[in-house]
Amino acid sequence: MTAMVKRYSSFLLVLVMLGGISLFNQELGKGVFDITIMQLKEMLLVIPPIFVLLGLLDVWVPKQTMVKFMGKGSGLKGILLSLLIGSAAAGPLYGAFPVAAVFMKKGVTFPNILIFIGAWSTTKIPMILFEFSALGAPFALTRLLIDIPGIIIIAFLLQKLMGRDEIEAIYEKARAQ
Amino acid sequence: MNLILYSATALLLMLSFLKDKEKTKNALKKAWKAFENILPQFLVVILLVSLLLSVLDRETIVKIIGKESGLTGIVLAAVVGSITLIPGFIAFPTAALLLEGGAGYMQIGVFISTLMMVGVATLPVEIQYFGKRLARYRNTLAFIFSFIVAYVIGKVLEVVL
Incomplete structure (x- = not known):
């Protein structure tokens, strides 16, 4: 019970803080409440299948297979696959991190993990379709063309910035979950 | 989908x-x-994003970066974009509105790019998996990169349109 309260302490703290704000500014409080409901709906809609898929991935896909496709030595194929899987994703960015953790467990390389996260955040296909209609093809296409190399460069830069030990520690944590 | x-x-x-x-x-x-x-962490992020979206509603965002042009507008757009990860169905209509309101393509470019790549409000989830250092580096690099994206979009659209 206490462990539970401890885990949710940040959440409870923010909740109390928002309750306090609502007392002084009811309009803001109502706005926050409405948007929270909207976001919870989105979470309940998109998040369950993502987690079920990652559970299935964890159980069924052997590590060797994942390593072959996206692990050490997967080269360009691994990079393209990471981009593709990230772009095909649905849902908010915070859904990408648990998937990335399972990928780490399965031996996907660090740059490929980061490319996957980058693609999930910026080149998601459903979002790009929306962008085409809202901001026009020149805008969306230019952004896409610069974002794809950008994501890859940032991924390798981050690998250089982080030490080998730190990366290993992040993988260790993912394996423990 | x-x-x-x-x-x-x-x-x-x-x-x-x-x-x-x-x-x-x-x-x-x-x-x-x-x-x-x-x-x-999910719940904390949802509450924080809700608070930010209520404070930074569409009119406020347009007020902050709509009329402004030049560097100040670009920097403000980057800051507003970085605070939260706004879902696409809100971000794109807002961006379209900003364009109508007279904002330049560079402001819109940096706004959209930081919105998607930089997330201060989602840091609790990111740190949980990636640790503080990687989360900090990733967001910083994405922030800097967003200015490059904005510059290229601005230049390209100047030529195309």
Whole structure:
């Protein structure tokens, strides 16, 4: 019970803080409440299948297979696959991190993990379709063309910035979950 | 899109169940564990994003970066974009409105790019998996990169349009 309260302490703290704000500014409080409901709906809609898929991935896909496709030595194929899987994703960015953790467990390389996260955040296909209609093809296409190399460069830069030990520690944590 | 996601998941789950009941049960257990593990951070992020979206509604954003032009507008757009990850269905109409309101393509470019790549409000989830240092580096690099994106978009659209 206490462990539970401890885990949710940040959440409870923010909740109390928002309750306090609502007392002084009811309009803001109502706005926050409405948007929270909207976001919870989105979470309940998109998040369950993502987690079920990652559970299935964890159980069924052997590590060797994942390593072959996206692990050490997967080269360009691994990079393209990471981009593709990230772009095909649905849902908010915070859904990408648990998937990335399972990928780490399965031996996907660090740059490929980061490319996957980058693609999930910026080149998601459903979002790009929306962008085409809202901001026009020149805008969306230019952004896409610069974002794809950008994501890859940032991924390798981050690998250089982080030490080998730190990366290993992040993988260790993912394996423990 | 959701329909595709659900159909694919249901199909795979069924195949898995037909092939091996135990493994499927195990997969669902893992799915639940992974979800419950991160749920506290998810809830914090949802509340923070809700607060930010209420404060930074469409009119406020347009007021902050709409009329302004030049460097100040670009920097403000980057800051507003970085605070939160706004879902696409809100971000793009807002951006279209900003364009109508007279904002330049560079402001819109940096706004959209930081919105998607830089997330201060989602840091609790990111740190949980990646640790503080990587989360900090990733967001900083994405922030800097967004200015490059904005510059290129601005220049390209100047030529195209």
